[in-house]
């Protein structure tokens with residue numbers, strides 16, 4: 001099994017959501033749980049929220065974007081990293097749009113400005129089996145989740161949605177009034193979510209603006225989460241709290257999200273940043 005020592009990597013971020021991006025197209029290798037954790041942990045590697053790879057995977061045309069959370073688990077979607085990978089491929093191909101694959105399906109990215117990328121994140125899924133939830137819930141706009149030790153009535157009745165990954169969104173009056181670092185992991189690991197969940201608190205400040213804070217599955221509180229921004233917009237619209245377009249303000253900055261009526265697809269637009277070019281040391 002080839003190692004990563006001496007292999008180059010990029011550090012990129014989307015609104016402070018930090019990624020180590022490794023191009024494995026010329027020397028394919030398996031990133032397992034332990035290696036992903038080692039890369040993501042700043043004590044043992046460059047440190048990041050997610051490890052991202054560019055790969056050629058058997059049976060898949062074009063470039064495949066691999067995604068591993070800091071806890072080492074491989075997942076199917078990462079909105080902020082999708083903008084970064086889209087930008088890298090468009091720079092490489094000298095194009096203003098590009099397509100690439102993920103475990104949750106194909107993505108289409110478009111350059112809409114200098115280091116500003118729009119990604120078509122596909123269609124949301126609301127059926128309880130598609131989130132997935134462990135038991136039948138007929139209205140996933142208001143999920144009856146037993147909060148148990150959290151026991152905070154303000155948090156009752158979150159919305160759930162799958163936007164390539166599972167999300168649970170609590171709508172609150174003030175995002176700063178809730179200890180997300182405490183109840184985030186409890187909901188992430190709640191038995192209602194067999195694949196766990198990304199957990200957000202959303203404060204709707206107008207028909208076209210949402211303030212959002214996120215506890216990411218497998219990564220904890222991050223400065224921004226692109227898929228959570230998409231999840232929050234579609235869930236807010238389903239609850240008649242916003243229109244189909246909104247600016248989502250995360251701790252790290254703003255994303256523009258639109259849930260198109262004509263084709264049911266979610267378009268997420270925001271900045272990217274290339275921060276560093278590095279090389280793995282001999283201990284990899």
Ligand SMILES: N[C@H](CCC[C@H](N)C(=O)O)C(=O)O
Nearest residue numbers: 078079080165216217226227
């Ligand atoms: N923690 C997420 C993956 C990364 C999502 C986030 N970084 C984004 O920008 O969407 C999950 O387990 O589904």
